[in-house]
Structure formats: structure tokens, C-alpha cells
Amino acid sequence: MKRYSIFLICLIIxxxxxxxxxxxxYSSAASGIVSNAAESPKTESSEIVLSIDVTERYTDGYNQGAEDDGTLSAxxxxxIGxxxxxxxxxxxxxxxxxxYDEDGENDR
Amino acid sequence: MICAGAFVLMAISAAQINGGFTKYTVFMIFGAFFGFLGDYFLHAKGSLKYFITGLSSFLIGHIMYAAAFSVILLRDFLNYSFFGSQEILLYAVILVGIPVALRKFKMKFKPKALIIAILLYAVVIAFMSVKAFTLALYCFSFGYEFRVFIMIFLILGSLCFLISDLTLAIILFGGKKGLYNLKIFNIVMYFAAQMMLASTLLFLS
Incomplete structure (x- = not known):
């Protein structure tokens, strides 16, 4: 019984x-909206596109729950996870x- | 780290439940332990040195898992051939899928030499998955006790590991570092994989 309890405690942890x-x-994703927006002016032109894209996705996911580009929100x-x-x-x-039941039967 | 530590403890306590330590349980516990180390190194620092150390730890962990599965296959199934045609076919399918995935997700490696380490890792995880699938099917077809649980844990566990590592590669090398939903998906897949592989120790020894 003790061994099973230890296993279950580890599972729960x-x-x-x-x-x-x-x-x-998830909370990093939420703060990512702010940080991406703040960082975008400092980055190179190709990276700005990525930052804006990412920000738009998160904004969609949080504010409207929309999935325009087919990706699920965080x-x-x-x-689902x-x-x-x-x-x-x-x-x-x-x-x-x-x-456990099997062990009990064997003991009997 | 708490979570990774819990997997190791889960593996040890499951081995205790199932009657103590055998070759299989020792390999599995070491596999979980190297996963724990890999987890630490991948998250401790963002440098290349730590990444390579973390990758190597996971690589050794997968070798341990593959060794554990092979131990049971070679010990319990007399008609099992280590390089069977079905295994080679499955292995080939997974290995062909890797370059396809690299191309599809436009992965870029810096430095270029990193691709060798990644490919080596891919070969090893594919090998581990093939052995897990084979062991699951053998246990099921030979009427092992608790065969349904063994099959679920081995097949889903190794599949979750494959998906988790593919997602991590997309995040790190496919230019998706900012996508937190992919990161969450990666975390869930990894935890599910470790939990299920540790649970196989309840039934296999």
C-alpha cells in the first residue's frame, strides 16, 4: 500500500x-504581447514582421478567440493540454x- | 525541475511496486534520470554549450530507454530478431519523415555543425520509438497480463516523445521562438511521454 501511495504522490506532483x-x-504568452510590441522598433526589418505576426496571433487569441490563420490560441x-x-x-x-487489485488477489 | 524529479521518483516507486530492480527497470530509471538532467541543461541557460549538454543527456536517456525495451524483447521473445524487416521499415518511415519535416518547417541551424548533432539525436529517438512500438506489439500479441496498459503507455509514450521533440525543433530552429502556444504544446507532450514511460514499470520488469 505504501509503495502505491508513493507512486500516486509522485504522479500528482x-x-x-x-x-x-x-x-x-501561458502568462509569458500574455506578457509577450507587450514585450514584442516594445521590442519591435529595435529589431531588423525581417524580425519586425515576425514580431507583428506573433502579436496579432496572441491578440486574436486573447481578445476575440478568433483563429483567422488556423492556429489555436495559447x-x-x-x-486542451x-x-x-x-x-x-x-x-x-x-x-x-x-x-493493486491483482496484488490483492495474489496475496489471498 | 520538480516535475522532472517526479518522473524519476515515479519510475523508482513503480519498479518497487513491480517487485524490485531488474535490467529493464535500471535502464528505465537511468533513462528518466538523464531526461531530468537534459531538462535542467536545456532550461538553465540559453547558450549553445548548455543546449549541446542537454541534447546529449536526452540522447543518452533515449539510448537507455531503447536498451530497456531491447532487454525485454531479447529475453522474453525467442522469435524476435533485433533487425527485423518490419522494424527496419518503420525505422525508414520515421527517418524519411525527419528531412521532410526539416524542409517543411524551414529549419535553419546555426552553427551548421549543429545539424549533425540534431540528426544523430533524431536517429536515436527514432530507434527508441521503433523498439517501444515493437515491444508493445509483441506484449499484446503474446497475451501479456495488462497488455492493454502496456500497449497504451509504450506507443503513446514514445509517440508523445517524437511529437514533443519535433515541436521543440520547430520552436528552436524554425523561427517560432515567440509562439508560446507551441511551447505549451511541447511541454504537455513531453510530460505525457515521461509519465507514460515511467508507468510501464508497473507492468514490465
């Missing part, structure tokens, strides 16, 4: 910290339970 990192990347990616990780965590927990 891994999932929570991955949420945390995703949220950090917010939606975070949401969290759902995927929860799904995988669910599968791992079911796997752990199956393993």
Missing part, C-alpha cells in the same frame, strides 16, 4: 507541476488500481 509550468508559459492549447494530461493521469490511476 508531476501533474500539478506540469500545470504550473503550462500556466507560466489559452485553448493550455485547456490540461484535458490531455488529466486523461493520461486517469489512465495511469486505472492502471495502478488494476495492479
Amino acid at each position: 508531476a501533474v500539478l507541476s506540469s500545470f504550473n509550468i503550462s500556466a507560466f508559459a 489559452g485553448k492549447i493550455v485547456f 490540461i484535458v490531455c494530461l488529466l486523461l493520461i493521469t486517469g489512465i495511469i490511476i486505472i492502471a495502478v488500481k488494476s495492479r
Whole structure:
């Protein structure tokens, strides 16, 4: 039982910290709108185009939720990512339970 | 780093659940540990030196994973051939896909010599994925206990690793450094891959 608890605690730590990192990347994306706009005058002409492009994408994603260029906004990616990780965590927990039940049967 | 450390602990505790340490579990735990080191070096500093060290750590990690899968394939399946025709075909498909991806996403490498390191890494991760796929299919077709979980964790885990590394290459060399949605996608894929590969230790030893 103790070994299973340790595994589950590690799983929960891994999932929570991955949420945390995703949220950090998401907040960086939000601040990226400001920094890109601030940095663009200092960059070379080819880089300015990229900066404006990136800023437009984020602005679309945050303010309107629009996807004119077919790319998903950071917010939606975070949401899909969290759902995927929860799904995988669910599968791992079911796997752990199956393993635990099997061990219980063997003990009996 | 906490997350990467959790993968190593997950692998160790899963090995404990499954009856202790064998060749397979030791290789897998070392694989997770080198992933932990790679994670550290890739995020510690943005310099080329740290990038190469991080890449090398991940490379060794993938070699460890491939060695772990090969250990079970060679030990448990007498009819398994290390260079089987199906494996070579799958390997070729993945390897052909790499230059196609390089061209499609217009990746540029500075310095140019970096492409050699990237290609070497691609060859190793493709090798690891092929071994994971083969082990999953063998375990499934030979009626292993918990074969469905083994198949899900091995196939999805290695697939997530491939997608995660491709995304990272697009971010770093395809001129998409500013795209945070790609970064988030990369993070999710990487975590999912490590979690699933560590979970294989619950059933394989």
C-alpha cells in the first residue's frame, strides 16, 4: 500500500507541476504581447514582421478567440493540454488500481 | 525541475511496486534520470554549450530507454530478431519523415555543425520509438497480463516523445521562438511521454 501511495504522490506532483509550468508559459504568452510590441522598433526589418505576426496571433487569441490563420490560441492549447494530461493521469490511476487489485488477489 | 524529479521518483516507486530492480527497470530509471538532467541543461541557460549538454543527456536517456525495451524483447521473445524487416521499415518511415519535416518547417541551424548533432539525436529517438512500438506489439500479441496498459503507455509514450521533440525543433530552429502556444504544446507532450514511460514499470520488469 505504501509503495502505491508513493507512486500516486509522485504522479500528482508531476501533474500539478506540469500545470504550473503550462500556466507560466501561458502568462509569458500574455506578457509577450507587450514585450514584442516594445521590442519591435529595435529589431531588423525581417524580425519586425515576425514580431507583428506573433502579436496579432496572441491578440486574436486573447481578445476575440478568433483563429483567422488556423492556429489555436495559447489559452485553448493550455485547456486542451490540461484535458490531455488529466486523461493520461486517469489512465495511469486505472492502471495502478488494476495492479493493486491483482496484488490483492495474489496475496489471498 | 520538480516535475522532472517526479518522473524519476515515479519510475523508482513503480519498479518497487513491480517487485524490485531488474535490467529493464535500471535502464528505465537511468533513462528518466538523464531526461531530468537534459531538462535542467536545456532550461538553465540559453547558450549553445548548455543546449549541446542537454541534447546529449536526452540522447543518452533515449539510448537507455531503447536498451530497456531491447532487454525485454531479447529475453522474453525467442522469435524476435533485433533487425527485423518490419522494424527496419518503420525505422525508414520515421527517418524519411525527419528531412521532410526539416524542409517543411524551414529549419535553419546555426552553427551548421549543429545539424549533425540534431540528426544523430533524431536517429536515436527514432530507434527508441521503433523498439517501444515493437515491444508493445509483441506484449499484446503474446497475451501479456495488462497488455492493454502496456500497449497504451509504450506507443503513446514514445509517440508523445517524437511529437514533443519535433515541436521543440520547430520552436528552436524554425523561427517560432515567440509562439508560446507551441511551447505549451511541447511541454504537455513531453510530460505525457515521461509519465507514460515511467508507468510501464508497473507492468514490465
